[in-house]
Amino acid sequence: MKVLVTGGMGYIGSHSCIALYEAGITPVIFDNLVNSSVKVLEQLKKITGTSIEFIEGDVSDAVALEQALRQTNASAVLHFAALKAVGESTEQPLRYYQNNVAATLTLLEAMQKVGVNKIIFSSSATVYGDPQYLPFDEQHPLRATSPYGWSKIMAEQVVNDLCCAASDFLAVSLRYFNPVGAHPSGLLGESPQGTPNNLLPFIAQTAVGRRPFVKVYGSDYPTPDGSGVRDYLHVMDLAKGHVAALLHHQADKGFHTYNLGTGQGHSVLEVIRAFSVSAGKEIPFTLAPRRAGDVACYYADATKANQLLGWTAEHSLQQMTDDTWRWQSNYPQGLEYSDE
Numbered sequence: 001m002k003v004l005v006t007g008g009m010g011y012i013g014s015h016s017c018i019a020l021y022e023a024g025i026t027p028v029i030f031d032n033l034v035n036s037s038v039k040v041l042e043q044l045k046k047i048t049g050t051s052i053e054f055i056e057g058d059v060s061d062a063v064a065l066e067q068a069l070r071q072t073n074a075s076a077v078l079h080f081a082a083l084k085a086v087g088e089s090t091e092q093p094l095r096y097y098q099n100n101v102a103a104t105l106t107l108l109e110a111m112q113k114v115g116v117n118k119i120i121f122s123s124s125a126t127v128y129g130d131p132q133y134l135p136f137d138e139q140h141p142l143r144a145t146s147p148y149g150w151s152k153i154m155a156e157q158v159v160n161d162l163c164c165a166a167s168d169f170l171a172v173s174l175r176y177f178n179p180v181g182a183h184p185s186g187l188l189g190e191s192p193q194g195t196p197n198n199l200l201p202f203i204a205q206t207a208v209g210r211r212p213f214v215k216v217y218g219s220d221y222p223t224p225d226g227s228g229v230r231d232y233l234h235v236m237d238l239a240k241g242h243v244a245a246l247l248h249h250q251a252d253k254g255f256h257t258y259n260l261g262t263g264q265g266h267s268v269l270e271v272i273r274a275f276s277v278s279a280g281k282e283i284p285f286t287l288a289p290r291r292a293g294d295v296a297c298y299y300a301d302a303t304k305a306n307q308l309l310g311w312t313a314e315h316s317l318q319q320m321t322d323d324t325w326r327w328q329s330n331y332p333q334g335l336e337y338s339d340e
């Protein structure tokens, strides 16, 4: 089986290419490199021992997409390509809707034209907004708190509507909780451009000496230690969730949603402690005011994925921080600036 992986050079897409390859599925990457480096390909080759095919292109480009789908004879698309910075999305909403919603329409049209009728879509727990109850299950009402979040809700709706209209179309929307960690080889991980927005890359860059300290956003939340709680899951577990979704949904049609998380929450202070153990040093941090738009706590009910896909997140928080540290200490500046 061959699949087209949009955004396959990015953090989650590249790790998913490894899981696909290991499952005997051939990934072909389609990416415009807006938030990734071509060096990812060399790392993928070192890990898998094979050259993964790469097509440089933009998901907004219908012609390039149709050509890629025809040329590769893909039987499904894993659609990771998106912009993902929540804060930036509030400043540039149109860019986010264009890239995350309009480009998804272009992709779906190209798939229909070429006769590819299966998509695995990268969604996010951010679609649930402020918790009305916890843990979040897939029935929790959807309400985003940023244009990024709305772009995921809108794209899910578009895909859902297409499944209602086209009886031969299959879509699986995977709602990721907080993906962290790196490939255990230490050869591939997350290398954000500029100042990281997310907690783990910030801690990792602090541990490696690129930043003086971590700001803990909020110490007065109604959580056991006052800092925010999230459901962190290892990126390789997440990657395997895509394989499970692809293999489970073969002959059926329609729109399916799954939460991918561990079902367990960890606080910011717990994550910093686990990272200190991994790095064998104290991580300097300071308590800071709450970050605008953050909620105190959320975590997944992943029962549906456990039962229907046979998928469970297997890595502990300590494994997540160990793997992040291995990657960050091998490549302190990320791949972009490495000479290897």
Ligand SMILES: NC(=O)c1ccc[n+]([C@@H]2O[C@H](COP(=O)([O-])OP(=O)(O)OC[C@H]3O[C@@H](n4cnc5c(N)ncnc54)[C@H](O)[C@@H]3O)[C@@H](O)[C@H]2O)c1
Residues within 6 Å of the ligand: 006, 007, 008, 009, 010, 011, 012, 013, 030, 031, 032, 033, 034, 035, 036, 057, 058, 059, 060, 079, 080, 081, 082, 083, 084, 099, 103, 122, 123, 124, 125, 176, 177, 178, 179
């Ligand atoms: N990382 C997270 O915390 C998280 C959480 C929930 C959901 N997601 C979703 O998972 C997906 C992957 O996220 P990631 O963390 O790997 O992000 P990433 O930025 O590392 O990867 C996205 C990739 O898509 C590419 N891309 C973006 N727009 C494109 C376009 N128009 N055409 C072609 N390529 C394009 C980028 O160059 C990049 O390689 C995204 O859809 C994101 O919204 C991420």
Ligand SMILES: O=c1ccn([C@@H]2O[C@H](COP(=O)(O)OP(=O)(O)O[C@H]3O[C@H](CO)[C@H](O)[C@H](O)[C@H]3O)[C@@H](O)[C@H]2O)c(=O)[nH]1
Residues within 6 Å of the ligand: 084, 086, 124, 125, 126, 176, 177, 178, 197, 198, 199, 200, 202, 214, 215, 216, 217, 218, 227, 228, 229, 230, 268, 291, 294
């Ligand atoms: O420097 C930092 C960065 C983050 N945090 C805290 O760490 C926790 C996690 O924050 P992240 O920014 O890593 O992740 P979020 O939960 O805010 O959001 C992430 O996960 C969501 C899915 O659950 C969405 O996909 C979203 O796009 C993605 O950024 C929060 O309590 C946050 O306040 C800090 O204390 N200091």
